Amino acid sequence: MIAEGCGYKLDNIMLSGGVIQRRVSELAAEIEAEYRGREVIVTGVLKGAAIFMSDLVRRVGPSVDIRMDFIAVSSYGNSSASSGAVKIVKDMDTYAEDKNVILVEDIVDTGLTLAYLRDMFTARGPGSFKTCVLLEKPARKKVDTVIDYKGFTIEDVFVVGYGLDYAGRWRHLPDIWGVVPEK
Ligand code: IMP
Secondary structure: OOOOOOOEEEEEEEEOHHHHHHHHHHHHHHHHHHHOOOEEEEEEEEOOOHHHHHHHHHOOOOOOEEEEEEEEEOOOOOOOOOOOOOOEEEOOOOOOEOOEEEEEEEEEOOOHHHHHHHHHHHOOOEOEEEEEEEEEOHHHOOOOOOOOEEEEEOOOOOEEEOOEOEOOEOOOOOOEEEEEEOO
């Protein structure tokens, strides 16, 4: 298989593309109901949330005035263990002050990234701030974080696909897979 060589291999599909798409539609409906008639800056955390966010916003109807923005934070690099350090590599292009902001993340693992970003965003004085997270892994939680819109709770397995990667690989897969060491 082409993707061999990074020390991990695809093991099993944990969430199929169909299951993911149905849940994304439900989350979009919740967001639409809550923000109807209002403007909201949906802000994705690159790169992991890009695919989730692009599906999500396309399912929210025109009654919500959606603006899109992105931030990028330093990631795990080529390791699957959290360093706990969060560095803003790219900030929002829009001012969050007095605006409604929904931060879109791919996964909450230890919770350190989301906790840091929540503090950073709330310090900017947004009109409102909510978080939308595709996956939560409660087993590895180090800090409590509020997730306002959550896709799925998963067990303690390193997952790839639907935007999530290991060492840059497998983001493009429509399903979410667990990976295991090659040997
Ligand atoms: P946290 O700060 O430990 O919550 O980690 C959040 C970030 O770690 C996510 O945005 C991902 O980039 C990365 N991450 C954590 N677990 C996984 C996983 O199972 N697959 C892919 N990336 C992960």
